[in-house]
Amino acid sequence: MHAEQPVRTGRAKRLPRAVRERQITDAAVDVFSRLGFHAASMDEISEVAGISKPMLYAYLGSKEELFATCIRREATRMMAAIADGVETDQPPDVQLWSGLRAFFGFVGGNRPSWQVLHRQASSQGGPFAEELADLRGRAIGLVATLLVRSGEFPDVPRAGDKEAESLAAALVGAGESLADWWLDNPEEPAGVVAARLMNLVWMGFGDLVAGHVWHPPSRRAPGTAEQD
Amino acid sequence: MHAEQPVRTGRAKRLPRAVRERQITDAAVDVFSRLGFHAASMDEISEVAGISKPMLYAYLGSKEELFATCIRREATRMMAAIADGVETDQPPDVQLWSGLRAFFGFVGGNRPSWQVLHRQASSQGGPFAEELADLRGRAIGLVATLLVRSGEFPDVPRAGDKEAESLAAALVGAGESLADWWLDNPEEPAGVVAARLMNLVWMGFGDLVAGHVWHPPSRRAPGTAEQD
DNA sequence: CCCCGTGCCTACTCGCAGGTAAGATTACTG
DNA sequence: CAGTAATCTTACCTGCGAGTAGGCACGGGG
Numbered sequence: 001m002h003a004e005q006p007v008r009t010g011r012a013k014r015l016p017r018a019v020r021e022r023q024i025t026d027a028a029v030d031v032f033s034r035l036g037f038h039a040a041s042m043d044e045i046s047e048v049a050g051i052s053k054p055m056l057y058a059y060l061g062s063k064e065e066l067f068a069t070c071i072r073r074e075a076t077r078m079m080a081a082i083a084d085g086v087e088t089d090q091p092p093d094v095q096l097w098s099g100l101r102a103f104f105g106f107v108g109g110n111r112p113s114w115q116v117l118h119r120q121a122s123s124q125g126g127p128f129a130e131e132l133a134d135l136r137g138r139a140i141g142l143v144a145t146l147l148v149r150s151g152e153f154p155d156v157p158r159a160g161d162k163e164a165e166s167l168a169a170a171l172v173g174a175g176e177s178l179a180d181w182w183l184d185n186p187e188e189p190a191g192v193v194a195a196r197l198m199n200l201v202w203m204g205f206g207d208l209v210a211g212h213v214w215h216p217p218s219r220r221a222p223g224t225a226e227q228d
Numbered sequence: 229m230h231a232e233q234p235v236r237t238g239r240a241k242r243l244p245r246a247v248r249e250r251q252i253t254d255a256a257v258d259v260f261s262r263l264g265f266h267a268a269s270m271d272e273i274s275e276v277a278g279i280s281k282p283m284l285y286a287y288l289g290s291k292e293e294l295f296a297t298c299i300r301r302e303a304t305r306m307m308a309a310i311a312d313g314v315e316t317d318q319p320p321d322v323q324l325w326s327g328l329r330a331f332f333g334f335v336g337g338n339r340p341s342w343q344v345l346h347r348q349a350s351s352q353g354g355p356f357a358e359e360l361a362d363l364r365g366r367a368i369g370l371v372a373t374l375l376v377r378s379g380e381f382p383d384v385p386r387a388g389d390k391e392a393e394s395l396a397a398a399l400v401g402a403g404e405s406l407a408d409w410w411l412d413n414p415e416e417p418a419g420v421v422a423a424r425l426m427n428l429v430w431m432g433f434g435d436l437v438a439g440h441v442w443h444p445p446s447r448r449a450p451g452t453a454e455q456d
Numbered sequence: 457c458c459c460c461g462t463g464c465c466t467a468c469t470c471g472c473a474g475g476t477a478a479g480a481t482t483a484c485t486g
Numbered sequence: 487c488a489g490t491a492a493t494c495t496t497a498c499c500t501g502c503g504a505g506t507a508g509g510c511a512c513g514g515g516g
Contacts, residue, residue, distance in 0.1 A: 011482095014492085014493055016492095017492085039266075041472085043473075052496080053475085055495090062475080063473095093433075162416070170409075170424070171402065173401045174402035174405070175401075177402070178398040178401060181394055181397035182394075185393075185394070200432070202433050204429060205320075205375065206321065206435070214434070239464070239465070245462095245463085269502085271504095281465095282465075285505065285506080290505080291503095
């Protein structure tokens with residue numbers, strides 16, 4: 001999968017610290033995403049990184065610190081990609097649409113990052129769960145804010161925040177789950193998957209079965225929208 | 229949390245094998261749900277079960293077998309609860325609604341089961357993932373069938389199966405995520421949470437922000453529906 | 457009353473993986 | 487070219503937890 005796994009015949013070439021740290025983090029994301037936190041061994045990470053074990057400890061600290069570093073880095077990358085993709089000066093539905101496209105675009109282009117973020121971090125009982133819950137919380141908060149701005153929810157007007165927050169949680173979960181499904185059905189382009197979720201959460205099944213679909217405003221049909 | 233943790237002072241009372249097996253499985257679900265598969269130790273499970281470690285191996289086999297037994301048992305219980313709750317002779321929206329209510333009702337009444345099913349099993353690379361993927365696949369298949377029966381999806385008419393399957397995956401994920409959120413915000417009754425998800429996936433945000441909500445047919449307002 | 461089998465326990469073995477001590481090697485600097 | 491400091495390594499310690507050997511109690515049948 002990953003291209004540059006040095007063959008580790010004898011000694012590794014001398015490199016500046018910053019470069020090594022990056023290599024190590026790359027390798028760690030790769031191994032963690034394939035095996036999960038516990039099943040991944042520091043020996044294997046060091047091997048993939050093309051380096052010996054004590055370097056891990058010298059540069060990135062303990063296994064937990066290394067994992068947290070991976071989570072933080074990949075979370076930052078993903079949030080940046082999404083923030084970069086959202087068109088904040090557009091109406092709510094277009095904002096949501098652009099956010100979904102950015103999200104699925106990132107997942108499609110960074111499978112290991114997504115694996116390590118979603119599957120692994122969410123299930124370890126340690127301080128990583130915090131890290132991940134923080135990211136998830138920020139995402140939910142963003143969506144919730146977007147929802148609140150879209151208008152009031154008439155059925156539970158007093159508890160608007162809880163209402164929006166729970167709906168945002170459901171939406172974020174739907175996105176996560178659909179991303180996982182997509183990994184098993186990768187033949188479809190990101191835009192199609194994003195459009196499906198957009199239609200689900202914006203139109204609802206009730207509209208979809210009646211033939212009403214949502215279209216992006218710029219005359220692109222959702223089924224043919226291409227990525228970025 | 230769990231009531232009957234024998235204090236293990238000395239020897240345990242002699243019991244027939246079937247009863248012990250059940251006790252052990254209960255304890256295992258409890259410990260696995262709190263700590264996860266790897267972090268849970270057979271010593272702790274035996275302690276919680278009020279029994280010594282060799283009994284685990286004598287009765288339930290290895291750690292992996294024990295975990296698989298837990299997954300299978302809890303998955304069966306959950307699917308039975310949902311199947312029991314769904315009103316299959318009703319129109320699609322009511323079927324979905326009754327299914328959601330049954331699901332959230334089960335989660336609310338069986339937190340550890342849910343934890344062990346959702347959080348733990350999904351992240352272990354072993355044969356449990358299969359077990360869990362099987363459950364998840366059955367759930368998605370059920371929802372997908374329901375969707376297909378509800379009508380055709382007009383925007384991608386040729387790929388109706390994929391369309392329905394991906395939407396079902398999104399819906400199942402939304403349910404899982406909302407259930408997790410609910411664990412952190414347990415003050416709301418199951419019916420309210422279920423109604424929120426029902427409104428989201430049936431009406432969509434587009435309708436919700438316009439003030440259109442979904443109501444169960446029996447004149448209960450969704451915000452006030454009580455559980456069971 | 458004594459025997460015997462099933463249920464149960466104490467007390468170990470053993471391998472694996474996180475983490476480290478101490479020394480070898482290489483690039484840069486004067 | 488020699489000194490120095492950062493980079494990198496081999497080879498080890500150590501604790502933890504899965505899994506097991508072998509023996510102790512307790513209740514039912516002769």
